[in-house]
Each structure stands twice: as C-alpha cells, then as structure tokens.
Amino acid sequence: xxxxxxxxxxxxxxxxxxxxxxxxxxxxxxxxxxxxxxxxxxxxxxxxxxxxxxxxxxxxxxxxxxxxxxxxxxxxxxxxxxxxxxxxxxxxxxxxxxxxxxxxxxxxxxxxxxxxxxxx
Amino acid sequence: xxxxxxxxxxxxxxxxxxxxxxxxxxxxxxxxxxxxxxxxxxxxxxxxxxxxxxxxxxxxxxxxxxxxxxxxxxxxxxxxxxxxxxxxxxxxxxxxxxxxxxxxxxx
Numbered sequence: 001x002x003x004x005x006x007x008x009x010x011x012x013x014x015x016x017x018x019x020x021x022x023x024x025x026x027x028x029x030x031x032x033x034x035x036x037x038x039x040x041x042x043x044x045x046x047x048x049x050x051x052x053x054x055x056x057x058x059x060x061x062x063x064x065x066x067x068x069x070x071x072x073x074x075x076x077x078x079x080x081x082x083x084x085x086x087x088x089x090x091x092x093x094x095x096x097x098x099x100x101x102x103x104x105x106x107x108x109x110x111x112x113x114x115x116x117x118x119x120x
Numbered sequence: 121x122x123x124x125x126x127x128x129x130x131x132x133x134x135x136x137x138x139x140x141x142x143x144x145x146x147x148x149x150x151x152x153x154x155x156x157x158x159x160x161x162x163x164x165x166x167x168x169x170x171x172x173x174x175x176x177x178x179x180x181x182x183x184x185x186x187x188x189x190x191x192x193x194x195x196x197x198x199x200x201x202x203x204x205x206x207x208x209x210x211x212x213x214x215x216x217x218x219x220x221x222x223x224x225x226x227x
Contacts, residue, residue, distance in 0.1 A: 037164075045156075045164065045207055047216040061215035062121075095163055104152025104211035108175065110163040 002026040002109045004096050009114035014087055022079040022096030022111055029077040033099040035107060036070060036081050038092040046092075048081070050099055086118045122146050122210050126219030132227040139195040141222045143208035148188050152212030155184055155193045158221075159204040167206075168193060200226055 008020040022034070035050035049060035051070045058070050067090075069082040079096050094114050097107035123146040133139045143153065151171035156164035166175045168184035171191055181196040195202055203226050208219040 044220045045209070045218040047209075047218065049215075059214050100169070102170075103150070104170070105216065106154035106166065106169045106209065106211045107156075107164075108166050108169070110165070113163050 002098065004098065004109060004111035006094060006096055006111045006114035009094065009116045011117045011119060012086055013120050014118055016086055017082070017084040018086060018116060019083070020081040020094055020096075020114060020116070022081075024077045024079065024098070027098070029072075030074045033101045033105070034072060034079045035097050035099045036068075036079075037095045037097060037107070037110075038090075039095070039113075040089075040092045043092075048094075050105070051079070052101075083116070086116075088118050090116065091118045092116060121215055122149065122213055122217050124208055124210055124217050124219040126206075126208055126222050128222060129220070130223040130225070132225040133195075133198040134227045135198055135200070137198045137227075139198055139202075139224060141193045141206050141208075141224075143186075143191045143193070143219050145189045145191070145210055149210045149212045151187060152210055153184070153186065153191045154209045154211060155182075156207045156209065157202075157204050158207065164207060195224075198226065202226075 003025045005023045012018045036048040051058045071080045096111045098109040125144045127142045153171045155168040158164040172184045183194045205221045205223050207221050
C-alpha cells in the first residue's frame, strides 16, 4: 500500500524557517518524481514544486522559488520541503504527493497533509 | 502561467442525477488534465488523468472528456459519497495550475 506521511508542521513566527518531511512507503521511492502542494484554509490547491528521481531536476512555482527548497533522500525514502522567510500567506496545509510524469504530470497518491500556521 | 477556470463554483444534485463540471484552460494543454476529488478534512484523490483515463479503483460512473482548452468531468449517477470539492489540474507546463474547485452537494 502506498503511504505518504508528512511531519514537521506547527506554529511558526513570521520570518522564521521550517522544514517539512514526507516519509514514503509501499513503493520504490527511487523510481518516482515527488511534489508538494499546499492549500490555505478554505481555499484551493497551489502547486509548490517537484523533484525528479535523482534530484537532478527541481521545479518550483516562480513566486516561491526564493523561499522554498525541495530535496529528497532516497536512502531514507523521504521528501523534504525547507521553507524560509515565512509569512502569514504561507499558512496552509502542506501535502506531499507522488507524481506521475509522462508528457504531462499528475499526482496519483497524496499524504494526509500537515498544517503550518505562521503567526506571532 | 496557464489559468484554469472551473465552472460552476458550486452545484447540488439529486441521487442518480448526471453531473457535469467544466474546466477551461487559458491555452491548449493537449489533454494534460487531471481531476481530483477532495472530501472535507481529507487530501485530494485522483479520479482522472490525461483528460479521460480513469484512475484504478475509481468507480466507472466518473468519466472525463475534452481536448484543447475545454474539458469536463461527468458523474453519470450521483451518489451520496460523491459529495465533495472537485479540482482540475493542468500538468503540461510549469508551474502546474489548479482550478478553483467545484463544490458538489447532494440535493
């Protein structure tokens, strides 16, 4: 069974940093692209970015490129999202997801999400 | 960025009714469209990818169609468990973008 479990969320002060983790199991992590998507309270979905199998290609949505860093550790089957200079606009549920990349891409499995609240 | 416009924003349907949700892209996305269902407090679940391919395990009453800039998701017979919010996503060009969502309720 494919399982993705996010952790590392919580309350953080504006301007601070936070690192999220996503532990993957039930599939060969090395064989898949992975991505992050967030959802502000009561709002829609926002694509943050993606990373390929060997970390040689990482794509971000332009508005977050200077604040967020995606990485992965294939030996630990773990995906990461390093977030810096956080502001209230970053308050959201953060989802990691397994990505299928063909001519186009889509997310076939999602984690349960982790809440990040940016507030003083 | 490619803009995804979903309609309607909300709708209600009776049991057994056919439901159609539309998604329009701001440029041709060559069938690079996926549909997701999200229930309250849960993560999104993939329904359709490549505009018309049904994800494994998804009931056959769900179907997707379209090409170019116009796409639709159809539920052929509304069930109680189909209540939720539906999102479309284009995965052709970076950054991927989602529609704003359609809230589907049982009448």
